[in-house]
Amino acid sequence: MNEHKNYIDGEWIGDDFKPNVNPSDLGDTIGLYARAAESDVDRAIAAAAEAQPKWAAMTVGERSAILEGIATRILARADELGELLSREEGKTKPEGIAEATRAGHTFRYYSQQILQATGERFASTWPGMTIDVERKPVGVIGIITPWNFPIAIPAWKIAPALAYGNTVVFKPADLVPASAWALVSIAHEAGLPRGVLNLTMGSGRMIGARIVESPLVNAVTFTGSTQTGMHIAAESLKHGAKRFQLEMGGKNPLIVLNDADLDVAVGAAINGSFYSTGQRCTASSRLVVESGIHDEFVERMRAATEALTVGHALEDGIQIGPVASESQLQQDLDYLRIGQEEGAELLVGGERVTRSTEGYFLTPALFVGTRNDMRINREEIFGPITSVIKVDDYEEALAVANDTDYGLSSGIITTSLAKAADFRRRAQSGIVAINRPTAATEHHVPFGGTKASSFGPREQGPHARDFFTIVTTAYTAAGY
Numbered sequence: 473m474n475e476h477k478n479y480i481d482g483e484w485i486g487d488d489f490k491p492n493v494n495p496s497d498l499g500d501t502i503g504l505y506a507r508a509a510e511s512d513v514d515r516a517i518a519a520a521a522e523a524q525p526k527w528a529a530m531t532v533g534e535r536s537a538i539l540e541g542i543a544t545r546i547l548a549r550a551d552e553l554g555e556l557l558s559r560e561e562g563k564t565k566p567e568g569i570a571e572a573t574r575a576g577h578t579f580r581y582y583s584q585q586i587l588q589a590t591g592e593r594f595a596s597t598w599p600g601m602t603i604d605v606e607r608k609p610v611g612v613i614g615i616i617t618p619w620n621f622p623i624a625i626p627a628w629k630i631a632p633a634l635a636y637g638n639t640v641v642f643k644p645a646d647l648v649p650a651s652a653w654a655l656v657s658i659a660h661e662a663g664l665p666r667g668v669l670n671l672t673m674g675s676g677r678m679i680g681a682r683i684v685e686s687p688l689v690n691a692v693t694f695t696g697s698t699q700t701g702m703h704i705a706a707e708s709l710k711h712g713a714k715r716f717q718l719e720m721g722g723k724n725p726l727i728v729l730n731d732a733d734l735d736v737a738v739g740a741a742i743n744g745s746f747y748s749t750g751q752r753c754t755a756s757s758r759l760v761v762e763s764g765i766h767d768e769f770v771e772r773m774r775a776a777t778e779a780l781t782v783g784h785a786l787e788d789g790i791q792i793g794p795v796a797s798e799s800q801l802q803q804d805l806d807y808l809r810i811g812q813e814e815g816a817e818l819l820v821g822g823e824r825v826t827r828s829t830e831g832y833f834l835t836p837a838l839f840v841g842t843r844n845d846m847r848i849n850r851e852e853i854f855g856p857i858t859s860v861i862k863v864d865d866y867e868e869a870l871a872v873a874n875d876t877d878y879g880l881s882s883g884i885i886t887t888s889l890a891k892a893a894d895f896r897r898r899a900q901s902g903i904v905a906i907n908r909p910t911a912a913t914e915h916h917v918p919f920g921g922t923k924a925s926s927f928g929p930r931e932q933g934p935h936a937r938d939f940f941t942i943v944t945t946a947y948t949a950a951g952y
């Protein structure tokens with residue numbers, strides 16, 4: 473069985489391995505992946521600290537060329553990387569390939585982005601003075617990522633971190649080390665100097681704590697559950713108030729108004745709620761539907777949900793792959809029970825099903841007759857489960873949509889330009905979707921939310937530099 477080691481200071485290290493198992497086929501072990509010890513994490517952090525000044529001193533041209541080399545290699549291997557991703561995480565093969573392609577585009581984007589102007593010159597109110605506002609690297613960045621986007625999220629954190637002259641200690645989710653390992657091995661092949669990017673696979677509790685507590689780590693960027701994010705925030709403040717950026721949960725509403733095009737509404741709801749097995753922080757988990765269109769929408773949703781094909785992620789024609797892990801499956805089953813105990817009607821789906829391989833297969837589930845105060849509508853389930861909430865009019869729909877602890881994404885399906893414009897103004901989320909799913913975003917524009925969904929500057933696009941650089945203001949007096 474292939475052994476995949478951690479990557480520390482330019483070397484492959486490790487002798488303690490864990491099998492990585494395919495959630496579509498529990499008999500299929502993808503490979504063995506190293507588990508870092510505390511001493512490995514400390515070594516990775518020290519290597520990143522040592523490499524950082526030299527990496528930052530390279531020209532942007534040199535850094536840009538290496539990032540472009542990583543992008544080219546990812547894009548050349550997108551089919552293979554996408555298949556590997558689907559095999560370890562369970563999203564369908566087309567979704568896996570699209571995600572790998574997005575990772576390549578992200579590296580290419582930042583290889584070009586750092587060639588743009590970054591400074592600003594201000595006129596001074598004092599005589600003989602010039603003021604230059606510049607951006608400098610932050611230093612060593614700890615990167616902690618979740619299992620649901622095993623290559624895109626690492627890419628959109630690692631690429632800007634490196635582009636702006638920082639070095640990285642990368643801790644991927646324990647469930648999906650293969651995509652992380654493949655990405656780091658590509659960076660190695662592309663000629664990244666030793667110590668600039670370090671991979672420490674294994675337990676989040678231990679490695680995450682080590683990264684957050686280290687005085688040599690200057691910033692931590694995290695995506696995952698709100699609970700872990702809040703813990704990282706508290707620990708970061710305790711340990712030298714290091715800079716932190718958090719992308720956490722969502723409970724994203726999709727409003728369907730009476731004037732909606734039903735085909736568009738059902739298409740957006742099915743995609744947003746169930747694709748990627750509903751395991752997206754941008755998933756539509758609350759369908760807020762105006763009463764005049766409610767019954768027809770529900771009937772069309774029932775039929776469309778039943779028609780979805782569920783099975784092995786790598787099989788052609790499969791639309792919904794397995795749930796990513798046994799513990800996530802248990803969480804989904806718990807919420808299916810909780811929803812029914814709360815009085816919601818499970819109209820269709822929510823069944824654990826068997827296929828020719830043994831995997832974590834669950835049919836997409838549609839709850840109807842739900843209220844916004846039910847637990848299934850307040851807590852992030854993170855599975856192929858969505859709820860319909862019936863409302864009387866647009867104002868009630870907007871109030872329900874905004875009545876949540878989260879604020880990542882929200883959407884509206886309407887043919888009224890006026891209502892769409894009003895929703896863009898009043899929706900309390902970082903992403904607003906008009907006549908499209910709440911999920912699936914582009915790599916070159918900002919990504920992030922409000923309330924308990926996000927903390928810190930936006931990720932992706934040009935705004936990513938706000939987290940990965942320090943703004944300094946230089947006053948230069950004339951006369952010498």
Ligand SMILES: NC(=O)C1=CN([C@@H]2O[C@H](COP(=O)(O)OP(=O)(O)OC[C@H]3O[C@@H](n4cnc5c(N)ncnc54)[C@H](OP(=O)(O)O)[C@@H]3O)[C@@H](O)[C@H]2O)C=CC1
Pocket residue numbers: 616617618619620643644645646647674675676677679680681695696697698699700701703704719720721722752753800803852853854
């Ligand atoms: N909004 C989003 O994008 C996501 C939300 N979730 C939500 O979170 C739930 C649980 O998923 P899970 O993967 O366990 O999410 P976690 O928040 O536990 O994990 C995310 C990352 O943080 C690491 N981690 C875990 N504990 C710590 C810690 N104490 N300090 C630092 N890092 C830590 C994990 O490592 P390790 O994998 O080794 O535990 C992983 O790399 C899901 O069911 C879903 O509701 C999950 C993923 C993404």
Ligand SMILES: O=C(O)CCC(=O)C(=O)O
Pocket residue numbers: 620621625695751752753754755910911912913914
């Ligand atoms: O919808 C997307 O494009 C990204 C979603 C995401 O980042 C997540 O679910 O963690």
